[in-house]
Amino acid sequence: MKIRIDKSACVGNARCANISEELFPLDDDGYIKVTEVDVPPGMEQLAKRGARACPERVIHIIEE
Amino acid sequence: MTESKLSAAVATPDHVPASLVYDFDYYHDPALCADPHMRVMDLLKSAPPIFWTPRNNGHWVLAGHSANFEAARDVEAFSSEIFPRDQMAELLAQLEETMGRIPLAVPINLDPPMHTKYRQPLQKVFSPKTINALSGSIRALAVELIDEIVDKGQCEFMTAMAEPLPVQVFLKMLGLPLERLAEYRELVSEHLSSVDSSNAILTMQKVVAAMRDTIIERRDNPQDDILSMLWKVEIDGAPVSLEDMENYAILLFIAGLDTVMQGMGHGFRHLALNPDLQDELRAEPEKIKQASEEMLRRYTFTVPPRRVSRDMEFQGVSMKKDERALLYLPAADLDAREFAEPDSFNMSRERAHIAFNAGPHRCLGSHLARVELQIVYEEFLARMPKFKLDPKRPPTFHGGHVLGVDTLHLVWEV
Ligand code: HEM
Ligand code: SF4
Numbered sequence: 001m002k003i004r005i006d007k008s009a010c011v012g013n014a015r016c017a018n019i020s021e022e023l024f025p026l027d028d029d030g031y032i033k034v035t036e037v038d039v040p041p042g043m044e045q046l047a048k049r050g051a052r053a054c055p056e057r058v059i060h061i062i063e064e
Numbered sequence: 065m066t067e068s069k070l071s072a073a074v075a076t077p078d079h080v081p082a083s084l085v086y087d088f089d090y091y092h093d094p095a096l097c098a099d100p101h102m103r104v105m106d107l108l109k110s111a112p113p114i115f116w117t118p119r120n121n122g123h124w125v126l127a128g129h130s131a132n133f134e135a136a137r138d139v140e141a142f143s144s145e146i147f148p149r150d151q152m153a154e155l156l157a158q159l160e161e162t163m164g165r166i167p168l169a170v171p172i173n174l175d176p177p178m179h180t181k182y183r184q185p186l187q188k189v190f191s192p193k194t195i196n197a198l199s200g201s202i203r204a205l206a207v208e209l210i211d212e213i214v215d216k217g218q219c220e221f222m223t224a225m226a227e228p229l230p231v232q233v234f235l236k237m238l239g240l241p242l243e244r245l246a247e248y249r250e251l252v253s254e255h256l257s258s259v260d261s262s263n264a265i266l267t268m269q270k271v272v273a274a275m276r277d278t279i280i281e282r283r284d285n286p287q288d289d290i291l292s293m294l295w296k297v298e299i300d301g302a303p304v305s306l307e308d309m310e311n312y313a314i315l316l317f318i319a320g321l322d323t324v325m326q327g328m329g330h331g332f333r334h335l336a337l338n339p340d341l342q343d344e345l346r347a348e349p350e351k352i353k354q355a356s357e358e359m360l361r362r363y364t365f366t367v368p369p370r371r372v373s374r375d376m377e378f379q380g381v382s383m384k385k386d387e388r389a390l391l392y393l394p395a396a397d398l399d400a401r402e403f404a405e406p407d408s409f410n411m412s413r414e415r416a417h418i419a420f421n422a423g424p425h426r427c428l429g430s431h432l433a434r435v436e437l438q439i440v441y442e443e444f445l446a447r448m449p450k451f452k453l454d455p456k457r458p459p460t461f462h463g464g465h466v467l468g469v470d471t472l473h474l475v476w477e478v
Contacts, residue, residue: 011424013427013431014192028188028191029188055418056137
């Protein structure tokens with residue numbers, strides 16, 4: 001599973017990192033740092049929860 | 065609240081079909097002032113998701129979730145500059161001739177790209193990192209306030225907790241002298257009663273005057289506080305000016321005090337009405353984080369205003385340039401199309417709410433607000449026995465841009 005993040009639309013409210021700091025690392029200003037993440041096996045549920053938690057809905061799950 | 069308090073209804077413009085007209089005075093609606101979120105639930109059932117009300121000079125209300133979400137993110141169509149920029153400049157120039165400099169709460173009232181320039185520097189100041197560093201001192205302040213009332217068996221929660229805590233956090237965070245707490249509390253209450261009236265500008269000027277000496281002092285002798293941090297930021301590559309600093313100070317005063325206060329008011333009323341929830345959270349404090357989040361959704365309470373920037377069709381509704389539209393976020397977060405059984409309190413919801421709005425203006429203080437609210441729930445529940453509403457003095461509320469609690473009398477056994 002992969003996550004794609006529409007970084008330009010992130011407004012920096014860290015709801016994703018609140019679910020998992022490992023999957024959704026933030027920069028010093030609190031914006032998401034990455035645009036694409038390969039979800040390690042076993043973390044698929046966390047990835048989905050992170051995507052649902054984003055108020056801006058900019059985190060997209062790409063099922064493989 | 066009596067009928068006579070309602071603002072006069074104005075004639076509905078021709079382009080608004082009768083099917084979209086719904087009579088709602090967002091300040092004085094009697095049911096809203098009696099029990100705000102009960103009325104909001106009713107509004108969702110009885111009014112269209114986007115409607116026109118003839119009250120308060122006539123304006124749009126976006127009630128549905130999808131209307132709010134889309135409008136909040138379309139800052140070109142829905143401007144935060146409530147008067148067009150040239151009109152605003154003229155108005156300000158006129159007022160300043162007699163009143164002196166008027167501080168402006170940038171960037172909440174600006175559109176991109178100007179908005180971005182003024183918001184960007186604040187982002188670091190309010191990042192999760194900076195705020196988490198404050199949580200120890202916020203907890204100490206909360207405990208102090210609770211200690212003062214725990215033996216009394218009763219309190220008026222708004223004056224005992226909900227108002228002093230955010231004000232103290234504000235002073236501490238900005239680096240303003242704590243000895244002047246009383247003066248600032250006075251200014252806050254003056255601000256709350258003058259909001260949306262012509263005295264509002266005067267109050268803002270007083271707030272700035274109260275802070276000016278500390279602001280200047282921090283420029284010359286930086287310390288470990290937000291005023292000192294803000295002096296180091298650059299706006300569009302240029303150093304901040306004293307005027308920018310005053311604007312930021314006003315912004316934080318307006319955005320960060322009344323809001324946290326009302327978040328606590330609605331949350332503690334819910335807890336007082338639901339002793340089982342109190343028990344559950346006392347037994348499992350790790351659930352408080354989710355509970356606090358669900359409180360924000362269940363009792364979303366801010367109503368940001370917008371100006372329609374051009375003639376347009378929005379979700380099938382024809383709107384005209386310079387009409388006003390309210391983002392009625394309290395309704396968005398109670399919309400059954402988005403949240404199943406919206407009026408039930410359900411801590412396991414995962415869908416994000418928009419109590420802090422969405423899009424470029426999304427609340428910058430959300431981390432701070434969340435930390436303050438969570439700490440208050442934790443410490444209050446840990447230190448207080450079961451509390452309930454005082455049956456003799458039921459809570460009172462107000463409408464407007466912040467659906468608020470005026471008084472909340474709680475009682476407990478000592
Ligand atoms: C539970 C408490 C709070 C709620 C519900 C809340 C809600 C909101 C909302 C809905 C907006 C968007 C306004 C708009 O779209 O026009 C906003 C903006 C803002 N809030 Fe908060 N707020 C809270 C607490 C705070 C705190 C504690 C601070 C800081 C001290 C703060 C600072 C700001 C700032 C600076 C903005 C302007 C952001 C911009 O325009 O880019 N807020 N808030
Ligand atoms: S939750 Fe969404 S908007 Fe917030 S930081 Fe994460 S990606 Fe950005």
